[in-house]
Amino acid sequence: MHKAYETVIGLEVHVELATKTKIFCGCSTEFGGAPNTHTCPVCTGMPGSLPVLNKDVVNKAIAVGLATNCTITQNCKFDRKNYFYPDNPQNYQISQLYYPICRDGKVEIEVNGEKKWIGIHEIHMEEDAGKLVHDACTDGSLVDYNRSGVPLIEIVSEPDMRSAEEVMAYLDKLRTTIQYLGASDCKLNEGSMRADVNLSVREIGAMEYGTRTEMKNLNSFKAIARAIENERERQIALLESGQEVVQETRRWDDTKEYSYAMRSKEDAQDYRYFPDPDLVPIIISDEWLEDIRAKQPEFREEKKARYQKDFGLPEYDADILTGTKKLADIFEETIALDANPKKVSNWLMVETMRLLKENEMEPEDIRFSAKNLAKLIQLTDSQAINSTVAKEVFEKIFAEDIDPDKYVEEKGLKTVNDEGALRATVEQVIAENPQSVEDYRNGKEKAIGFLVGQTMKAMKGKANPGMVNQILKELL
C-alpha cells in the first residue's frame, strides 16, 4: 500500500543575458553565425589573454536581482571553476561561488488561485561554454566558440516547490519578469533559458528532506513537467521497494520519456574554486543600485491591473496579453496609434493566438508590427473591408508584416458598397437558386444564409454583408 509522498523541488535556472557583447570581451553575442566567427583571444582562452568584465552584465544581473527581491552583494567577486572539457577553452569557467551578486530573494507564484512565495537562494553571473559538434567526416568532434563567453546568470531557488504546476508557475514568473526587464528573451528551445531540476520525495509530515537527484537536459516546459512526474514516480518506486535514492545527476531523454544516471555524488568533480586573480572585485555603490532601481519597468502584475482598469479588459484577456512582454508591447504600441484597445485585444486574443498555435510559434516569435495592425483596425472601422477580408489580410500581416492599405488596394479587396452592383448580383443569385428562394418563402429562415453566401461568393467576399442581407429581404 502506497504511503502518501510529498515532492520537494528546487530549480537551477540558467538565463542567457541579452547583452550586445560577451561577458569578458568585445565579441558579439548574436545567435548563429558561422562557427568561430564571434571569437577573439579572450573567449577562446588563448595564452596571455585576460578577461575584462562587461558592466552591462552586472546591470542586468542586478535588475533581475531587484525584481526578485534579492539582496545585492555590493562587494562581489568572480571565482574560477576548474574542469577539463573542450567546450571550455581555458578549462576553467569564470563563475561566482563565494560572493554571488544576488542572495536571499523570493518571487510570488499563483497556482489554482493560491498564492505562494518561492525563495531564491542566490543568483550568480558566469560565462557560457562553446558548443561541440560531431563531425561525421572524420568521426571526430569540432568545437565552435561563438557561444563561449556569452553571459549567463544562474538563478538557484530554495527547495520550495511541491508540484510540477508550481514549477511551471515559478518558471513562467521568472521568464516574464526577465523578459519585461529586457534582460533576456528566455527561450527554452533556443537555450537562452535552461532549467535543471533538483527533486526529492518524502513522506508527508516528514521533517527531513529525502535524497535528491538533479535532472538535466530539459528543453521545454512540457519536458520539465514530464521529467518531474517521471522522477517522482521513480523515487517513490525505489523507496516503496525498500531501496534508497542515490544522490546523482540524471539526464532526461524527452523522446523516450525516461532519465538515466550521468554521474553519482562519488564521481562528482572537485572544481577547486578560487577567486579569479585576473578580475578585480566589483564594488556596487548605492548610487549604482538606485540608478537601476529607478529604471525598473512596469512588471506584469501592475500592467495587468492597469489593462483592466484603464481599458476595461476582462481579467482573462489582461492576463494573456501581459503573459509575454512581446504581446504586451504590441498591444501598447498599437493602441498608441489610436486603435481601440478592445479591438486590439481582440485581434491579439483570437486571431494572433490561433495563428501562433497553428504555426507552433511562441508569442516571442511574433514579427508583425503594431503599425500594420493599427492600419487593419482602421480599415475595418471605416468599413473599407469586411470582417472576412480582414481576417485574410491579417494572416498576411502575421506572416509577412505587409502594409494592409497597399495590400487591400492592390488585391482589390475593398468592400463593395455600391447598391446598384449589389442589387444586380442578388437578382442573379435569386434567379439561379429557385429552390432556396422557395424554401425561404415557405418559412425556412435559414435559407437566406445560403443566398447571402452565394452572393458573397459571386462578389469574391467583398460585398458589404449588411447590405446584401437587406437587399435580399427586400427582393424576396
Next chain:
Amino acid sequence: MDLSLTAVELGKKIKNKEISVVEAVTAYLDSMDAKEKDINAFITIDREGALKRAEKVQKLIDEGTLTGPLAGVPVAIKDNMCVDGMLTTCSSKILGNFKPTYTATAVEKLEAAGAIIVGKTNMDEFAMGSTTETSYYGATKNPWDLSRVPGGSSGGSAAAVSAEEVPYALGSDTGGSIRQPAGFCGVTGIKPTYGRVSRYGLIAYGSSLDQIGPLAKDVTDCATVLEVICGKDDKDSTSVEELGADFTSALVDDVKGMKIGIPKDYFGEGLDPEVKEAVMTAAKTLEAKGAILEEFDLSLVEYAIPAYYIIASAEASSNLERFDGVKYGYRTEQFRDLHNMYKKTRSEGFGAEVKRRIMLGSFVLSSGYYDAYYMKALRTKAMIKKAFDRAFEKYDVILGPVAPTTALKLGESLNDPIKMYLGDIYTVSVNLAGIPGISLPCGYDSKGLPIGLQLLGKHFDEKSIIRAAFSFEQTRPYKRPEYAVERGQKHA
C-alpha cells in the same frame, strides 16, 4: 659599433645619425651569432624581421615621427610575452609550435616607441624556477662564468643584456624573476608595482603576482623603459593609472635625508657573508651621501616562501589548464580518448618543475584543503603587505640583498627544489605585497661574481627606489663581464 652602450646612449647616437638603426641591429644580431652557442639566452632570433623593421623605423626617425629615447634600439623579449606571429614557447615543449596572433600590451608600447624586437629569450619553463635550467630548450649560461646559472626565471633576458647580445630586455617577475637574474648577471632590473604594467599578452604563471619589467645595464635605461611600458590598459582590469609615472625625473643623484630601512631579518642565517658585506657597504655608501639608515624588524619573513609557493602554484595550476592539446601547442601522437589525450599531452608536454607546481597548486585548492592552505596563504599575504605598509610609514626605501648567494653552479639546485625555493627568500614577499623593487649590482664576491642590491619602495613609488639606485650607481660605474669584453673586442 660599441656593444657596451646603454639603450639610452645608443638611442641618442641613432637620433644624432651617428649610427643607423640597421647598423645597430646588425651589430647585435652578429653579437648573438657569436655568443649564443656559449650563452643560449635566446629561443628565437628574428634576424630577417628585425632588419626589415630596422629600415622602417629608420624612416620614421628620419621623418621625425619617432623621436623617443628608445627609437631604433634593439630589444629582446622574454619568451612568455606574446608577439604577433613570433614563436612564443614559455620555454615549454607544450607551446613548442605556438605563434600568437596578438602582441602583449607592454611589447606593443615598446614597438610604438620604435623598439626593434630581435628575439625571444630563454627562461625557466612557464617562469617556474630560479636558474633558467627548467627550460625545455636547454639552460642559459651566466656570462660571468659559463659553468654557472644566470638566475631565473628571466635568465635569458639577464644573460643577453650582460653578454651584450642586446642593450636591454623585458622580463617578468612573479617571485623575483627579474631581480634575482639581474643580480646574478650584474645588470639592473625593476619589478614594478603590481598593476603598473599591463599583463595582457603575458602568459600567466601567478596572475596576482606577475609583473613585466625591464632589465638593462643601468638605472637610467630601466627608468626610461618603464616609462614607456607602464599605464592603465583596457585589456587588463588589474592594471591601474597612477600618478608618479615620470620615472626619468627621478634620475637624480641625491639621497640627502632619505630614510632607508634595513630589515634585520634579511641579514640572518643563510646569507653568504660576502653578499652581506657588499650590501652593507652599499648601505654605508648611501649613508655617506646623506641618507639616514635604520635597522628594523620587518617580521613574517619566514612565512613568505610557503605563502608564495601556495598562492603562485594554486594560480598556476588553473592558469596552465588551457594547455591541453585541444586548440594549440603540443598534442600527444597517440591516444585512446579525450581523457587519455589530455593526460598524455600534459605528461609529455610539461617538465618536472611545472608538474610539481601544478600538483601542489591543485592540492591546495582541493576541497577540504582550501581553507587550511590557500585561505591561510592569502591571509599571510595580507599580513605581509601590512608589515611593509607599516615599514613604509617610517622609511622611504627598504634596502637588502636580492639573493642569499651569488650565481650557483649549473645543476646545483636543480635536484633540490627546496634549496632553490629558499633562494627566493628576499624577493617573494615583494610580489606578495605588490610593491616595487629594483635590483642592481653592488659588488663582486671572491669568485668575481656580481652581487645584487635590492631596494624596495611603497606602492607606486618607483621613483624613490630609482632615485636611491641612481645615486648609488654614480659611485660605481657599470662593470662588463670579461666574456663580453673579450668577445666584444674579438668581434670589433
